[in-house]
Amino acid sequence: MSAFEFEFVNFDAVRTDDTEVITDIDIAIDDNKETTRYQFRETAAGNIKLWAAIGGLRTTGKISPEAAADAYVAVLDHGAKKKANDLIADAGPLDPWSSQDLQWVRTFAIDLVNFEIIRRQDDSAVARLPVRLSGATEPVIYEFRRVDDGWKLWTEIEGIR
Structure with missing residues (x-):
């Protein structure tokens, strides 16, 4: 080696x-x-x-809830429906984005302002992640769950939609 x-x-x-x-x-x-x-x-x-x-390089080999949130907001900002839906857990109650749902999001620039874990357990985390939609900050809260070797969005408590 x-x-x-x-x-x-x-x-x-x-x-x-x-x-x-x-x-x-x-x-x-x-x-x-x-x-x-x-x-x-x-x-x-x-x-x-x-x-x-x-x-990036991971000491644990597993993505974090914050990395899932960063990726989710970034793909929504680019209007990438498939990539956004790939970050949503299949078994969770959060519905995937439809083309119609995503259409209104494409009119805004979306940025993640902050990420704060409200509650964390071994395989789940609830986080407050305010997002900036074309200059206005909106409160957003999601639950993330560990799925296989990574974290995905499970449900929206106060979502973007």
Whole structure:
């Protein structure tokens, strides 16, 4: 087995609060640049640890609820119905997007403003993820569930539709 050459390229804080930082880290692996997103948490005064891999290279090999939310909002912003529906759990009560449903969404620019876990269990998480629809921020709450090796949207408590 041969080794890879890693090179740190850039570090960018995406979101911060009192106890955690979400960062994008650019790493070149054998000249292939990849952006990874990680969550760091302060576990004790002055003691900051890598807490979770959110996107890109993953320490656990599993996508997080935040990565599912980021991806979902991004594909809705691009009007990609199939990709949006792929992020919705088949067994859950959340209906897939129809072409008609998605038509009104295409008229807006959609951005994820924040992501906050309200309640978390081993295989489920309820999160508040306010989204910006063409400048106005709307409250959105979804439940995510672990499906196979990743997280998907399960139901909308306060959804975009």
